[in-house]
Structures are given as structure tokens and as C-alpha cells.
Amino acid sequence: MAHENDITYYRCLIILFTVTFASTEKATALLKWKATFQNKNNSLLASWTLSTDACRGWYGVICFNGRTNRLKITDAGVIGTLHDFTFSFLLFLEYVDLSMNQLSGIIPPTIGNLTNLVYLDMSINKISGKIPPQIGSLSKVETLVIFDNHVNGFIPVEIGKMKSLEVLDLQRNNLSGPIPINLGDLTELESLHLYSNQLSGPIPSELANLKNLFDLELCDNQLGRSIPITLGDLTQLKILYLYSNQLSGPISSELANLENLNDLHLFYNQLSGSIPASFGNLRNLHSLHLGDNKLSGSIPITIGDLTELKSVQFYLNQLSGPIPSELGNLKKLTYLDLSDNQLSGPIPISFGNLRNMRSLYLGTNKLSGSIPKEVAYMDNLVVLSISYNEFSGHLPERLCKGGKLENFKSFT
Template identity: 30%
Template sequence: MRSTRNTYLVLFHILLFSLLSLKITASPRTQADALIRWKNTFSFQPSSLASWSLTNINNLCNWTSIVCDSAGTVSEINLSGENITGVLTEFNFTEFGTLTRFDLSTNNIEGIIPSDIARLTELEYLNLFNNYFNGTVPLQLSNLQKVWYLDLGANLLESPDWSNFSAMPSLQHLSLDLNELHLEFPSFVLNCRNLTYLDLSLNKLTGQIPELVFTNLGKLQYLNLTENQFHGPLSTNISKLSNLVQLRFASNKLGGPIPEDIGLLSDLQLLELFNNSFSGKIPTSLGQLKKLQILDLRPQYLKFDHTL
């Protein structure tokens, strides 16, 4: 009896493992149906999406804004600038596990970003820039571990509890600018060590700029924190952001001296620190920035050093 029972247990675990390992892929027909149903919820349907039709349902890979993979299932949806008016909650995420690129930028899409977006497990590029999304940024976005490009800028999004977010190791480009973010610096960002582009400008973020920004994010080439409410001194570890090309910290409440080590950012082309409360002398090390094209320090309580 014991031997029979063990055999059944082994067979059960093999079956269970097989079921868990099975990747259910939507068919082109069900994906086409899902896209048409979503389109039918738009209060304005652009003529450019006329190909999204039941009369053309077997021709999915030739639809406007759709790209298919070798299996004939949807890999990219690019609806940027199509003047769509609708909501994302009507999109059937379950049918699009094969999607790698999703671009809805510059439309009139409103409402929340649904938590079901986490079903897009193959997604690498997500652009929701310049819409009317509101509510908090859903923590499920951080489950999209293959995403390298994420743009949620120019919406009406608010800060969630960032401590519930996972690090996104593939993330290289992150834009959260021009939203309603408040509280302190988004903590999950500090562990996204492959970031080269970070824009948190035009929000209501407060507190000090975390030291880990300077010590963990050494691959950054573009860093923009303009028009927030960050305060405190600028870290002397700023020199560790040695790949920076553009640094924008304007219109905050930063104070104290500008660190002399800022002159070690040898690739810097643009430096904007205006409209803060920096004091002391302008660092002579700025003269070492041979690639610098734009320097804006106005207005400050800085003294000009004629030896600069």
C-alpha cells in the first residue's frame, strides 16, 4: 500500500508541475475579439482604427498599430497620438501575455491604471505619457520585471506606499514627471541600479534627496528633480554619478554649499540648480567641466570667485 501511495504522490506532483509550467497563449482570434471589444468602449473612435473590425478579424497582424510575433499573436500595440478617449479598465490584459510593447501615449485615456496590468509578464516597454490617468501608481507595475522603459509622465497620478514596490532590475528609463506625486522620494527607485534616465520633475515630492541616489544609481546619464520641494544640502557623493550628461535640480529648497566635487562630473553638458537656496562660493571646480554647454545657478546667495 505504501508503495502504491508513493507512486500516486509522484504522479500527482508531476501532473501539478506540468500544469504550473504550462504557458497558456491566447489565439489571434481571441486577441482580435478583445481589441474590438475594447475599441467599442471608446467614446471617440478614430478612423485610423477602422481595420479593427469583425469583418477583418482574421487579418489581425495587418491591423493598424498592431505588430505580431512569429506565432501570429500580438507582440506590440502602438496607439500613440491616436486621440483615443476611453479607459484602460476595459482592456482585457489576460489575452495579451505575449505583449512586449504597449504605447498609449498622448491620448485622452482616463481613470486608474488597473492592477491587472501585471498580467503582461513579457512586457518590456510601457508608455502611458500624456493622458488623464489618476489614482495611485499601482504597485503591480513593479511585477513587470522585464520592463526597461516606463513612462507615466503628464498624468494625474498620486504617490502610493512605495515600500510595497519591488525593485525593477531591467529598468533603464523611468519618467514620472508632471503628476501629483507627494511624500518623499520613491524608495523603490533606489534599487533600480540600471537606470540611465530618471525624471521626477514637476511633482510635490518632499524630504531630502536620499544618499542612495548618488551611491546606487551610478549609471544615470539624465537626472531631473526640478520643481519639487526637496530640501537639505547637496551630497558630496554627487561625484559618483560620473556618467551624468544632464543634471536638473532647479526650483526646490536645496541649500548649503554646492559641493566642490561637482566638478568631477566630466561628461556633464547641462547643469541647472537655479531657484534654490545654495550659499557660499561658486565652486572653482566648475571650470573643469569642459563639456558643459548650459549652466544656470540663478538666483542664489552665491559669491562669485574671480579665480574661477
């Protein structure tokens, strides 16, 4: 019996020694990294010393079973690089947040050693160079955030191997080249942010495989060709931002399948053809921005069915015909811009229903007739632009005396 107790005692000693040694080894690894910081007197990281227990007293360090499990030093004023971040000694890390510091230099290929990692945030730093292909080894990562850096080169195709990804955010970098088609393999993905880069080529039709996606933002790039009709299969989408690209061709009527969509922004492209009448199915839309394209034809009366709309922008197109009176059904509308088109006929009397309207732009069209007195009951109107049309008569007296208009352009 005593012999068995002795064995148990020595086993406990071995485990305790192993955990203590491992903890010390990890602490030494982090201290080696800290020693490379330009600001060695960082007050937040003053607790990082060998005289304190890394698992109990170090800022931003959380351990589990004596092993460093979480490292969160967001906005800690760190000025340095990741060159001496010894990834190979921190294999049990599951959560790393290095955001909002002044880290520069490259992402080391050894980052691929963190195979237990679930969360990685390096956003809002000065990291440069290419995203290493070894990042594809992080098969457990659910959130990968590297936005607001200076990362360049292509998006590595190896990211398509990160099958657990739910959030991928690479926005506001200097990434170029095409969007890898194998991003369509990330079937758990819910949010994809690639905007404000220099990406080119087509939008891959394979993105239609991302059935859980609710936020797709590819805007402010150099993407070309047409919008894939397969995007209409992403029925969970709430946000679709494709604006500020070089997209051409018609707007696919299949986008009307996105019945959960809240915001559809396609402005500042080279889209042509008509606005699909089927957009009347998008009953949850809050904003519909199609301005600065080459759209033609009339404004579909079905837009009047989108009663949740707050902002509509169709400016700088080639739209013609009358303004549908059905737009008067959009009682939540605060912003309407139909300027710089070829619209004709009168301002609908139904616009008097738009009591929440704050900004109304109808300038540079072929609108005619008198300004209906009902428009004067837009009590929240701050901006009214109706210049460069063919109106007759006078402005309604109540509108002139309201005193709330901050910006008014009339009959010029």
C-alpha cells in the same frame, strides 16, 4: 493504370483552376479597392491590373500557394478609405501594412474576418471613428499598430481577447475613457503604447499580469489616482513612461523592484511624498525624471549608486536639505536639473568628477557658499544655471575663461 493517370490529371486541373480562380478573385477585390482611390494614377500601384499576375507582378503583394498572403503598401501615396477594402475576399492574409498613406474614414467591422492575420499596421494615416469591437476576433495577431491617426472613442474591451498580441500601439490618437482592465489578459504582450490620447481613470493594477512587458508608455493622458504598487511586478520593464498625467499620491517603493529599468519618467504629475531610497536598486537606469510634482524631503544618497545615469530631472518640487555629495559618483551624467526646489548648503566638491556634464540647473533654491573651483573642470559644460540662490564669492576663473558656455545664469 491509364484510368488512375486520368484521375490524377483531372485533380491537378481542378486544383489549378481553383487556385487560378481564387487568385483572380483576390485581384478583382484589390482592383475594386484601388478604383476608389482619389489618386488613380498612383505610379507605385500601376502594376495593379488584370493583365498582370497579382502574385508575381503586383507592387506590395506577396502570395503563398496562389493566395494573397502579404499586402505591404507602406508610404505608397494612397489617398482613399478602407470602406471598399473587401476583407471577406482576402481571408488568407497574414500580414497587412498600410502605414504612411492618406487613408481616412473608419476601420470597417469586416476587418474581423481576417482571422489568419498576424501583423496589422495602419499607422500614420487619417483614420477616424472608433476601433470596431470585431477586432477582437483577430486572435492570431501579434502586432497591432494604429498610431498617429484620428481614432476616437473607448479602447474596445474586445482587444483583451487578442491573446497573441506582443505589440499594441495606439499612441497619438483621440482615444478617451478608461484603460480596459482586461488588457491584463494579454500575457504575451511585450510593448504597450497608449500615450498622447485622452485616457482617464486609474492605471489598472491588472497590467501587473503582463510579465513579458518591457515597454510601458501611458504618458500624456489624463490618468489619475496613484501609481499601482503592482507595477513593481513587471520585472522585465526597461521603459516606464507615466509622465504628463494627473497621478497623485506617493511614488511606490515597489518600483525599485524593476531592476532592468533603463528609463523612469514620472514628471508633470501631482506625486507627493519622498523619493524612495530604494531607488538605489535601479542600477541600470539611464534617465530618472521626476520633475514638476509635489515631492518633498531630501534627495536620497542612494541615487549616487546609479552609475549608469545620464539624465536626472528633479526640478519644480519641494525637495529640501543638501545636495548629496554622492551625486558626484554619476560620472556618465550629462544633464542634471535640481532647480526650483528648497535645497540648501553648498554645491558638492564632488561635482568636479562630472566631466561629461553638459547642462547643470541649480537655480531657484537656497544654496549657499562659494562655487567650488572643482566645478570649473566640467569641460563639456554648455549650460549652467545657478541664479536665485544665496551664493557668495566669485565664479572660478577657469570657468569664466572656458568659452564653452552657451547659456549662463549666475547670481541674480
